[in-house]
Amino acid sequence: MTAPAMPPLAGVRVLDFTWVVAGPVATRILADAGAEVIKVERRALEYVGPRRAGQQADLNRGKLSVAIDMASARGLELARRLAGISDIVIDNFSARVMSNWGMDYASLARLKPDIICISMSGLGHTGPLTGYVSFGPTLQALTGFTRLMAGEGGEPAGYGYSYSDMVGGYTGALAALFALWHRQRTGQGQFIDLSQLEALTGVIGPALLDISVNGRVQDPVGYHPQERLAAPHGVYRCAPEGDDSERWIAISVRTQAEWERFSGTVGSPQWARDPRFQTLYLRMHNQAELDRNVARWCAERTAEAAMASLQAAGIAAGLVANGADLCERDPQLESRDFFSVVSLPDGETTRVSGPPFRLSRTPVTVRARAPEVGENRDYVLGGLLKLSREEIEALVRDGVVTA
Amino acid sequence: MxxxxxxxxxxxxxxxxxxxxxxxxxxxxxxxxxxxxxxxxxxxxxxxxxxxxxxxxxxxxxxxxxxxxxxxxxxxxxxxxxxxxxxxxxxxxxxxxxxxxxxxxxxxxxxxxxxxxxxxxxxxxxxxxxxxxxxxxxxxxxxxxxxxxxxxxxxxxxxxxxxxxxxxxxxxxxxxxxxxxxxxxxxxxxxxxxxxxxxxxxxxxxxxxxxxxxxxxxxxxxxxxxxxxxxQVAAVYFAERRIQRRAGSLHWTRFFRVGRCRDGYVMHSAMGDWTSLIEWVKADGKARDLDHPEWNDYAYRREHAEHIFDVLDDWIKDYPRDELVARAQALRLSYASVRGPEELFADEQLKARGYFVEVEHPELGRSFLYPGPPYRFxxxxxxxxxxxxxxxxxxxxxxxxxxxxxxxxxxxxxxxxxx
The missing domain is CATH 3.40.50.10540 (Crotonobetainyl-coa:carnitine coa-transferase; domain 1)
Known part of the structure; x- marks a missing residue:
C-alpha cells in the first residue's frame, strides 16, 4: 500500500455518448482520475473543432475514441456489447435517444445488472418539457444568469461562455462518483436523471432563498457585495500596457483594519481621510464618490503593480486576468503546474487545463492527449470485444465503424 | 426517481x-x-x-x-x-x-x-x-x-x-x-x-x-x-495564441446572442437546423439576405454572426416572447426566454418535477421553498x-x-x- 498507488478510478470503464461540452466535462474529470473512458462518436459534427489543440484537446484528453454508426443494427449491437463490459454509461441527449437505441437503463441492466446509467439531459427525463432543446447559453437565459449579469443600462449580457456546461459537467462527475460509491457498498447499479437546468438553478446561490423567503425580485448583481459587505469593492481600470487598455484590477476592502491599510497603501491622500469614508457604512453609502478616487489611483499604475502593493498590505486585490495572463505569466499557476503539457503524435506539444486539486496518494492528472475520432478502434473492438481482424475489417467496409 | x-x-x-x-x-x-x-x-x-x-x-x-x-x-x-x-x-x-x-x-x-x-x-x-x-x-x-x-x-x-x-x-x-x-x-x-x-x-x-x-x-x-x-479562455489561447475578449451577450462560439421581443428578451440560437429557422423568418417576410446560399455554410454563418443576429433582432421585435420561444421549440430550435430567477418558481417543468422543496422552520413557525436536487438517483x-x-x-x-x-x-x- 506504500507502493505507488493507482489512480482512484483505475479499473472503472465509462462508455461515453456525450457531446458538445457538459457531458465531456464530466467524463474528462473521470478520465483524469484514471477511468477508461471510451467515447462512442458518430460522424464528425461540423461545429466540433480539431482535436490537436484548443477546446476539443482539453475536453477529450485521456479518453479513447471509437466511431460507430448508431443508425445501423450492427452498430447498435456493438454499442450494447460495450455497455455490457462497462461500469458507467453516460449521455447528454434529450430523454428519448438512448431508449430509441435500446440503450436505456432498463435494457442495459438486463445485460449487466450493476450498470450505472447517467443521463445529463437539458431539462430531465420527466415532466412536460423533456424534449426542450437547450444549450449552455439558453439554460443561462432560463435561470437568470443572463438577465442579472447586465450592462450599465440594464441590457442583459450574461456569461460570455457556457458556465452552465461546466456546472452540468461537475454535477455529472459527482453523480458518477456517488453512484460508484453506492455500488462499492451495496453491489447495486442505478439510473441517474440529471437535469442541467436543475443543476444550474442549484448554483444561483442565496438569491434563490431571498426570492422564496423574502419575495424579493433580484436586481442585476453589478458590484454589489454578494458576500461580506465591502467598500471599495469592484473593478477599476489600470494604466494601459503598450497598446492594451484592457487592464483592470478587482479590489475588495472588507474590514476597518483593511480600510486603514488600504488607505496607507494609496499614500494616505486627503480623500482617504474624508469623513465620508471613515466607516464601512459611510463608504457603502458614498460609494460612487469613493470609487472615483480609487479609480484615479488605479489609473496611474499597472494592474500588476497595484495588485502587488495592495496584496503586500494584506488587501484582497487581483488583476483581471486575460488568456495570456493565465497561460503565460501567472506565477502561481506556473509553480503548481496547473496547465499540463501533452504530447502530440508528430512530436509537437500543446497544453490543457489540469485538475484543480492534488491528491497526495492516488494521482489525478492529465494522462494523454485527446484521440482523433475513431482512433482506438482496434483496441476497443479487438482488445476489449475480442473481434478478429477480419470482423473489424468487415465492419469498416460496411460503414458500421469508421476508421 | x-x-x-x-x-x-x-x-x-x-x-x-x-x-x-x-x-x-x-x-x-x-x-x-x-x-x-x-x-x-x-x-x-x-x-x-x-x-x-x-x-x-x-x-x-x-x-x-x-x-x-x-x-x-x-x-x-x-x-x-x-x-x-x-x-x-x-x-x-x-x-x-x-x-x-x-x-x-x-x-x-x-x-x-x-x-x-x-x-x-x-x-x-x-x-x-x-x-x-x-x-x-x-x-x-x-x-x-x-x-x-x-x-x-x-x-x-x-x-x-x-x-x-x-x-x-x-x-x-x-x-x-x-x-x-x-x-x-x-x-x-x-x-x-x-x-x-x-x-x-x-x-x-x-x-x-x-x-x-x-x-x-x-x-x-x-x-x-x-x-x-x-x-474556452485557455483553450483559445493555446490553440490560436488569441486573447478571448468580452462581446456583450454574443456567446464566444458566435451562435447565441440576446434579442429583444415586444415584451421581453430572448436568447437567439443559430445552433440547430438553419433551414427551419430561415424558412420561418422568410415566411414572416424578414429574412433579408439570409436566404442566400452562402449562409448555408456553417463557417460563413459563424464569421458573420453579427449580421445574422441584427437581422433576427429586427424579425423578433414584434413577437411576444413566450410565443416566439414556443414556436421555435416546436421546430427544435434552441431559443429560450431571458428570465429572472423568480420565474423559476413558476416554471412548469420544475413544478412537474417537484424541484423546489418545502422545508419547515418550526422555530419561525413557517416553511420555505429551497432549491432541490441537481441529480435524481x-x-x-x-x-x-x-x-x-x-x-x-x-x-x-x-x-x-x-x-x-x-x-x-x-x-x-x-x-x-x-x-
Missing amino acids: MKPSQRAANTVLAGQQNNPTGALSGLRVLDLTDHKAHLCARLLADMGADVIKVEPPGGDEGRRVGPFVGDLPHPDRSLFFWFYNFNKRSLTLSLEHRRGRELFEQLVRGCDVVVESHRPGWMSAMGLGWERLHDLNPALVLCSIAPFGQTGPRRGFEADDTVLTALSGMLFVNGFPAERPLRPLGLQAYHSASYYGAVAVMMALIARERDGGVGQRIDLSMQEATVASLE ERSAWRIYRRPPLLGEHTGEILRDDAGVSTGELAALAAEGVI
Whole structure:
C-alpha cells in the first residue's frame, strides 16, 4: 500500500455518448482520475473543432475514441456489447435517444445488472418539457444568469461562455462518483436523471432563498457585495500596457483594519481621510464618490503593480486576468503546474487545463492527449470485444465503424 | 426517481434522523470551512453524509452575511448561511483553546473526512496539520480548500470571490466591450471550488475502500477550480495564441446572442437546423439576405454572426416572447426566454418535477421553498434531511455522544468560551 498507488478510478470503464461540452466535462474529470473512458462518436459534427489543440484537446484528453454508426443494427449491437463490459454509461441527449437505441437503463441492466446509467439531459427525463432543446447559453437565459449579469443600462449580457456546461459537467462527475460509491457498498447499479437546468438553478446561490423567503425580485448583481459587505469593492481600470487598455484590477476592502491599510497603501491622500469614508457604512453609502478616487489611483499604475502593493498590505486585490495572463505569466499557476503539457503524435506539444486539486496518494492528472475520432478502434473492438481482424475489417467496409 | 406525487415526502421536519438510504449514509464529515467553501460539505450532506459544521463559539462568519429572513440580521436568520448549510449539524468549538483541540482530535478519530478552508499553515500552527490528523486516523481524507492552494508564491494572497473571478479569468470575458467586465450572479469561484472539492473527496474515499482503508490529503486551489470552469479562455489561447475578449451577450462560439421581443428578451440560437429557422423568418417576410446560399455554410454563418443576429433582432421585435420561444421549440430550435430567477418558481417543468422543496422552520413557525436536487438517483436519494442548524444546536448531543463529555463539563466548556 506504500507502493505507488493507482489512480482512484483505475479499473472503472465509462462508455461515453456525450457531446458538445457538459457531458465531456464530466467524463474528462473521470478520465483524469484514471477511468477508461471510451467515447462512442458518430460522424464528425461540423461545429466540433480539431482535436490537436484548443477546446476539443482539453475536453477529450485521456479518453479513447471509437466511431460507430448508431443508425445501423450492427452498430447498435456493438454499442450494447460495450455497455455490457462497462461500469458507467453516460449521455447528454434529450430523454428519448438512448431508449430509441435500446440503450436505456432498463435494457442495459438486463445485460449487466450493476450498470450505472447517467443521463445529463437539458431539462430531465420527466415532466412536460423533456424534449426542450437547450444549450449552455439558453439554460443561462432560463435561470437568470443572463438577465442579472447586465450592462450599465440594464441590457442583459450574461456569461460570455457556457458556465452552465461546466456546472452540468461537475454535477455529472459527482453523480458518477456517488453512484460508484453506492455500488462499492451495496453491489447495486442505478439510473441517474440529471437535469442541467436543475443543476444550474442549484448554483444561483442565496438569491434563490431571498426570492422564496423574502419575495424579493433580484436586481442585476453589478458590484454589489454578494458576500461580506465591502467598500471599495469592484473593478477599476489600470494604466494601459503598450497598446492594451484592457487592464483592470478587482479590489475588495472588507474590514476597518483593511480600510486603514488600504488607505496607507494609496499614500494616505486627503480623500482617504474624508469623513465620508471613515466607516464601512459611510463608504457603502458614498460609494460612487469613493470609487472615483480609487479609480484615479488605479489609473496611474499597472494592474500588476497595484495588485502587488495592495496584496503586500494584506488587501484582497487581483488583476483581471486575460488568456495570456493565465497561460503565460501567472506565477502561481506556473509553480503548481496547473496547465499540463501533452504530447502530440508528430512530436509537437500543446497544453490543457489540469485538475484543480492534488491528491497526495492516488494521482489525478492529465494522462494523454485527446484521440482523433475513431482512433482506438482496434483496441476497443479487438482488445476489449475480442473481434478478429477480419470482423473489424468487415465492419469498416460496411460503414458500421469508421476508421 | 422522485416523482411529483412524492413531493410531500420531501418536506422536512426539524430534527429528523438521517435517512439510511442516502448513498453516503454512515460517512461522517467535519466541516471546518468558512463561507468560501461551505457548499463542498453540503453536497456530501445532501447525499446522506453526517456533516458536522464546526463553528467558532461566536458563530460562522457566514451567519453575518445577508440577505436575512425579513431583513432582520441575526445568526439564525441568514439566508446566505441557510443556502450553504442545510443538512448539516452545528457544533461550536474553539480550536484556539487547548481543550477545544482535544475534543476536535477525538472527533477526528471517528470521522471519515475533514474539509477545511483556513489560511495555509493555520491548521499546522494549531497542531492539527496533516501528519497529526493522519496519525490520529490513518483512514482520514483531509480536503484543504484555499484561494490559491497550499503551495506557490501567492498562497498567502488575500481574496474573496470577486478577486478570485478576476485572477482566474472569469471576469475578463463577461460584459459589454465599452463597459467594465461583469461579475457573475452567485459566488461562482466558491461554487466551482466546492464542486471540485466534493469530487476530490469522493475520489479519495473510493480509493480508500479499494486500498484497505488508507486516507490521503487533498490540496485544492480555488483559483485553479475557477480557471478550469472557463470553458474556452485557455483553450483559445493555446490553440490560436488569441486573447478571448468580452462581446456583450454574443456567446464566444458566435451562435447565441440576446434579442429583444415586444415584451421581453430572448436568447437567439443559430445552433440547430438553419433551414427551419430561415424558412420561418422568410415566411414572416424578414429574412433579408439570409436566404442566400452562402449562409448555408456553417463557417460563413459563424464569421458573420453579427449580421445574422441584427437581422433576427429586427424579425423578433414584434413577437411576444413566450410565443416566439414556443414556436421555435416546436421546430427544435434552441431559443429560450431571458428570465429572472423568480420565474423559476413558476416554471412548469420544475413544478412537474417537484424541484423546489418545502422545508419547515418550526422555530419561525413557517416553511420555505429551497432549491432541490441537481441529480435524481433511483436508489440513493438526494434529500433535504434537516433545515440549516441554529448556532450550536447540536453541540451538546455531539460532544456527549461522540466525545464522552459529561453534562457538567459542557457547562464548564461554555463558561470558558470553548463551546
